Amino acid sequence: MLAHKLIESQLPINKLDIYESRSDPRDEQNLGASRAYALGLGIRGRTAIQTVDNELWNSVKKRGYECERFKLHLTPKINIKLRDKEEGVQPSVLIYQSDLCGQLLDELEKRADANVVNINFDSPITELDLDESTISKSNGTQQQYDLIIGCDGANSIVRKSSSESP
Ligand SMILES: Cc1cc2nc3c(=O)[nH]c(=O)nc-3n(C[C@H](O)[C@H](O)[C@H](O)COP(=O)(O)OP(=O)(O)OC[C@H]3O[C@@H](n4cnc5c(N)ncnc54)[C@H](O)[C@@H]3O)c2cc1C
Numbered sequence: 001m002l003a004h005k006l007i008e009s010q011l012p013i014n015k016l017d018i019y020e021s022r023s024d025p026r027d028e029q030n031l032g033a034s035r036a037y038a039l040g041l042g043i044r045g046r047t048a049i050q051t052v053d054n055e056l057w058n059s060v061k062k063r064g065y066e067c068e069r070f071k072l073h074l075t076p077k078i079n080i081k082l083r084d085k086e087e088g089v090q091p092s093v094l095i096y097q098s099d100l101c102g103q104l105l106d107e108l109e110k111r112a113d114a115n116v117v118n119i120n121f122d123s124p125i126t127e128l129d130l131d132e133s134t135i136s137k138s139n140g141t142q143q144q145y146d147l148i149i150g151c152d153g154a155n156s157i158v159r160k161s162s163s164e165s166p
């Protein structure tokens with residue numbers, strides 16, 4: 001998402017490297033491996049994607065299923081109604097995480113200049129040195145950066161490094 005926003009921005013970006021520790025979600029051999037759960041994209045998810053543009057949202061929507069009612073079945077007899085059809089409220093979109101990531105990637109590749117945006121899968125960042133502005137990769141090499149943006153989730157190396165930095 002952030003990569004989408006960056007390429008749509010007016011920032012003079014010569015090179016944008018994306019490092020993802022997992023494999024390409026579009027690789028059929030990976031299906032079910034690590035992005036297997038389904039997400040419900042409600043108003044927050046929809047609005048976030050629409051901040052790029054509506055075309056991106058419509059392409060994501062096509063990959064999922066629109067739902068107006070949700071019921072959580074805890075046991076065969078106990079269930080909780082989480083959402084019901086409401087007038088004027090847009091349906092949520094149920095989508096597999098792998099399909100969501102795959103669609104955002106397809107669109108990114110379609111929109112971005114391949115000479116500028118470089119997506120690296122199976123490429124975890126192992127260390128970040130904020131003083132030297134370098135990242136260390138799992139193959140033992142280092143790379144200099146001008147600007148780093150951490151989108152690395154709950155156990156973020158980027159967040160950890162910045163909180164440790166004086
Ligand atoms: C079972 C389950 C169900 C959920 N259902 C919903 C739902 O219905 N609706 C909803 O809105 N949210 C749902 N969520 C929450 C949602 O999945 C998260 O809020 C969302 O994925 C967070 O996005 P993120 O980009 O911050 O982190 P992530 O999705 O965790 O993405 C971080 C990425 O960074 C990569 N990465 C991590 N460390 C490194 C590193 N060192 N180097 C390189 N790459 C790295 C990871 O491989 C990962 O791909 C659910 C979560 C779970 C677990």
